[in-house]
Amino acid sequence: MKIQFTARHFKPSDEIRQQATDHLERLEKYDDILHAEVILSEQQKATRTVRNAELIVKVFGTVLTTKSTGAQFPQAIDDAAKKLESQLKRHKDKLKTERLRKSKLTPAKKTPNE
Numbered sequence: 554m555k556i557q558f559t560a561r562h563f564k565p566s567d568e569i570r571q572q573a574t575d576h577l578e579r580l581e582k583y584d585d586i587l588h589a590e591v592i593l594s595e596q597q598k599a600t601r602t603v604r605n606a607e608l609i610v611k612v613f614g615t616v617l618t619t620k621s622t623g624a625q626f627p628q629a630i631d632d633a634a635k636k637l638e639s640q641l642k643r644h645k646d647k648l649k650t651e652r653l654r655k656s657k658l659t660p661a662k663k664t665p666n667e
Contacts, residue, residue: 554578554586561594569593569626573608576634580610583641587611593626606633615644 556574558565573591580586592607606629607620619636623629 554581555588557588557590559590559592561592563593563595565593565626569630572627573606573630576630577608577610580634580638580641583638584612584645587613591630593629604629606630608633608637610637610641612641612644614648617641617644 554577556577558570558573573593577586577589577591588611590609592605592609594605594607596603596605601624603622604624604626605620605622606626607618608630610617617637617640619633619640621629621632621636623632
């Protein structure tokens with residue numbers, strides 16, 4: 554899996570990069586991830602700093618995207634990874650049920666002896 558990092562308005566520490574990589578590697582058990590993109594941004598509001606984490610994952614047949622906001626980057630990355638995990642579970646279940654449905658609709662092939 555190829556992981557691309559983008560940081561807007563700051564330079565991410567190695568700990569933040571490692572945390573995002575660990576989360577994405579754990580998510581590979583649900584589906585084969587072809588490409589992952591992590592976008593981290595920091596915005597200054599009048600009263601506080603808002604940190605955003607966006608995870609974009611390309612799997613066979615679709616692209617899944619999650620966004621999360623938090624006070625700190627580890628919290629935002631954790632929340633986005635949880636959302637992405639549920640999306641990957643639903644996608645995998647959808648593929649399974651679709652395969653089962655198609656196999657039930659397909660008539661059994663007859664052998665030439667019948």
